[in-house]
Amino acid sequence: MNPANYVYLSALLFTIGATGVLLRRNAIVVFMSIELMLNATNLAFVAFSRIHGTVDGQIAAFFVMVVAAAEVVVGLSIIVMIFRTRRSASVDDANLLKY
């Protein structure tokens, strides 16, 4: 199977994730979209690693996973705190930090 297809899939997944981040209001869904984008990049890393025949991309993918795991912990706890205080998980409700 042509490894370039994985790169196409990765681009598709990234686009879906980015669209989700931009269009969805629910913080959990936005979060999931971000995860989707991260995994799309992971897929791209691995695909390029395969194409070039080196392991650099795979190492980078591991780093991304570690960071994503840490990010999930911080992000989810923030969302939980917002939900507790505002009874809503909509990202548009949390808009105090503005002009």
Place this chain on the structure above:
Amino acid sequence: MEPVIAATGAVQVSGWLMIALPLFGATVLLLGGRRTDRWGHWLGVGAALASFVCAVVVFVTMLGWPAEGRARSVHLFDWIQAGSLNVQASLLLDQLSISFALLITGVGSLIHIYSVGYMSHDPHRRRFFSYLNLFLAAMLLLVLADNFLVLYVGWEGVGLASYLLIGFWHYKPTAAAAAKKAFVVNRVGDFGLAIAIFLMFKTFGAIDFATVFGSADAAGRGTLTAIGLLLLLGACGKSAQVPLQSWLLDAMEGPTPVSALIHAATMVTAGVYLIVRANPIFNLSADARTAVLAVGAVTLLFGAIIGCAKDDIKKALAASTMSQIGLMVLAAGLGAAGYALAIMYLLTHGFFKAGLFLGAGSVMHGMNDEVDMRRYGGLARVMPITAITFGLGYLAIIGVPPLSGFYTKDPIIEAAFNAGGTRGWIVGGAALLASGITTFYMSRVMFMTFFGERRWAADAHPHESPRSMTGPMVLLAIGSIGAGAFLALGDRFVNWLAPVVGEQPEVEHVLAPATVITMTLAVVAAGLVLAWLQYGRQPIPRTAPVASLATYAARRDLYGDAFNEAAFMRPGQYLTRSLVYLDNRGVDGLVNGLAALIGGSSGRLRRLQTGFVRTYALSMFGGAALVVVAFLLVRL
């Protein structure tokens, strides 16, 4: 010029004590506050008298020395050492300065004594004496200085004392305004003196009298004329000469002893002192001398005309002071022939004008501070001592022989005629005419005040003044009688001053002295008769009658104030107003406009910060996309 011998012993000590004592008195009285209220005035009198004793000690010692070697210097301390500028704070005791010192401390002491009685009802008498002492110290510093910078300190000091004393009753708006006016007009003159000093330093590299006068010959005539004219500007301010005359009449708002001491006898003569002291400069510049002559002649007539129309006794005397100082300046403008005569007239004028002012003060003291002569009349009966002393001063100022004015004024008129040519006829004629007008207005004062019917206010109870006031008046009257003959007979004073101002040159007499004396006496008699016809024989209206345009102009000080207002004050006001407008609209507008522009645009820009996460996310995506596109473009 060889350096002046340093003074030793009693002369040295007296020299600096003369200034230090009044300064000490002023300091104690100013710092001591109310604690010194009970005895403060006696401390003031004591300081003035002690200073007089010092002056006498110096004078008597000086008499014992040979005429050419009488000058002594008293070095106080090194004042300024900066580069090539080397200023010593030191005093010069010579014939000219000691003559002034005797006048200042002598008349000053008498006026201090007079003030004890005159100011006895004033709650701030102590402050008054501290200012008087401050004035004495500053005035002595002015005349005893041996360089122009120390002189300038004294010059400013007397200006300050004059300001404080004119505005002594500062709760009266007129007095406060008069004080400010005197100060501001004097600044114009001080400016001239300051620039003259700068110019001297630039030209001669020094500002002490010895160097400046010694090397004056080497300087360019243009520079010397400039220095002379600037010195004349300074003299005009301090001595109330046209065009800086306007402050003197208003200065009469101050207490009468102040008018007598500062604005008649001493401070206003500082300008004459300055011109005579700077005689080597004026000797070398005929143009500057002509300017001095012109200023003197104009002021002489200017003051005399104003004096004829004033109903306020003090203002009439002030106009007379202005006019008489004009005569002194005129004499100084005659050059070597006139310097000594100017100073001689200045000294005797100090006596009789101070006496006249003290007499006016005595009248006011008895008349509830009424100054309008139309409310006086017939006071000779109730105030005999005042009337006699005032009358002697009056006879002296109009130049009746053998009183002092006759001996000191006639030589000036004679010297003016002897100046030669058209100039001689003009200034001589002006002096002669002014002497007639002087007689007219002084006789008017005399008739309106002491003779005729009693036009007193209903609550006036005139009475003779206490002895502390009449005593100084009597002493000054004696001076008015005798000083002229004492100084003038045998050319005593002229010879005394000769080492400082030079010998009087032998001149060809245009008119014989006897002719001049006869003419002067005829003019004086004419003035007297005219005054008697108008003010002695006819009853005097209690309010100023409608009069000719000339009288009206003289009542308004010959429009001196109106001129200043139109020529300087209004244009200045327009200038400041337009500058303020420019500042508000132009400069402020630019700055405020810029601020408003930035404020407004940033107010719009910050709307970008919506607080919506997705907006930020979109901008991040946009940015990332841009970066990618940029990379692609660069790679291509």
